[in-house]
Amino acid sequence: MQFKKTWVMTLALTSVLALSACGNNNGGNNATTNNGGTNAAATNAPTETSSGAELSGSILASGSTALQPLVEQVAEKFMDTNAGVDIQVQGGGSGTGLTQVAEKQVDIGNSDVFAEEKLKDADAEKAAALVDHQVAVVAIAAVTHPDAGVTTLTKQQLVDIFTGKVTNWNEVGGADQKIQIINRPSSSGTRATFESFALGTKTEDVQGSIQEDSSGTVKKMIGETPGAIGYLGLSYLDDSVKTLSYDGVDPSVDNVISGKYPVWAYEHMYTNGEPNETVKAFLDYFLTDEVQTGDVVELGYIPASQMQVSRDVAGTVTTK
């Protein structure tokens, strides 16, 4: 009898504790974010005119692993000069970043693709609430194993290869060798960019193709597997793989900036609504020349500020 009573009691106690813990957590989180906002506002309000205003608060960013190293490095530098600011950068993937920023779990959602491309249909409203900050550009080049024997492929040839119509390199002017596709998963931002701007069409997976989810592994596989073809961001290219021209255009930084080479995409940092002071200062810092020509270039991205062309969600390119 006594045992039963204890049980009921502890169970009740546990659930109350568990519930209150949840409540506390939520309250705690909200409080911190709010504090961040109000603190920043409070400290900034009196010194609005001074550009060296003391910023404080915490910023949480999550999302794209392709953008993560850049955000981390810039965040370090930003925190060095703004001691009151604490920035945490998490990975998780573009989808995670967009979900979390749309649900206000994080302040910044990093993404390789436009939010509208991921948050579709029922979620379209969420995408509309997000504010885009394009901080860098990533260009993607088709690469092959060095022995495949081709140096350039046309759009149509790439489509034929990635849809499995062409299966031997000799059909596109290369060695007599079977083509091995090394792809990215269908949800990947890199794949979406490559398909929209290099192939111009979505492709179905081909039986026997290989999918890897990190650029490092893709590069390793292409370098090692005879007859392999895949695609990589420009910062990953080296002598272990053969970089192909696209329709005769070399995937160089200059060609991307001038708009001649079409296979590129923005790296986005989304905020939910207009950012608060601290977050805005951080994003503004991202677009300064110091970062754009320093860290961005150093880590193999292309500065968004130098692009001579711009592109909207629908993929329409306009000259600036």
Place this chain on the structure above:
Amino acid sequence: MKPKKARIEKHHIEDFIGRTYMSFCVALLIIIIVSMVYFVASKGISTFIGGDVTVSDFLFGTKWSPEGDTPSFGAFPFIAGSFLVTLLAALIASPLSLCAALFMTEIVPGWGKKLLQPVIELLAGIPSVVYGFIGLSVIVPFLRNTLPGQGIGVAAGALVLAVMILPTITSVAADALASLPQNLKESSFALGATRWQTISRVIIPTTFPAIMTGIVLGMARAFGEALAVQMVIGNAPFIPRSLFESASTLTSVITLGMGNTTMGSAHNNALWSMALVLMLMTFVFVFLVRLLERRNKI
């Protein structure tokens, strides 16, 4: 005679605190487990509610193209892939583990155990990403150079998994063999049986359910392993035509897609449905282990 007045003594308080603490921990554990099951189940079921995907489309459909213009969510290639690598891994690892366990307990109980035990425990402690990387750097190139295909595929995945589940099976089997009553063996020897006869006719049949428990536990680990398999299996969403062709498992598809999809999208929900399938499979494995333990009457 007056009834003795109940006094609260020190040990009562100790008992009460101890019991409350224990009950609290147990209750917390139960709440965590139940809420996790509920979470995965509710997310996993959402694919089939209101959508055009039926359970049989999902379980037996062979076309997986979640981002296509007409999305289709056939997860059968992944379910088949998971079972294929798991069974193959168990087939490779079981004989090795059984031999290692016999070696440690029957053949050379002295230095054999001293040498093998730490080695096997070490295998269990290696992180799966290391296994994956070794698989990618050693097993895949080896298979590519010696066998048809690109090295990547079910065979590579099964080999990596076999090494990973080796410690599980070995330690369970070794424990079972060690707990075998000495007199069983002694009577067998007394009847004139050789060591081989004793092992094959007495020891293995008696400990069979326990060995099977080890194998099932190993399979459960193999079924749930994600990272190492994902690195070497190739991840093409198809039922492979050979053991040396790129294939996928439930876990590899989930890890590839989860971060890149947004919560609530059809693709994301389908991944949760796979997580649900994985969880149900885990229940099956646990059930099997229980069943085997009941038969285990040493």
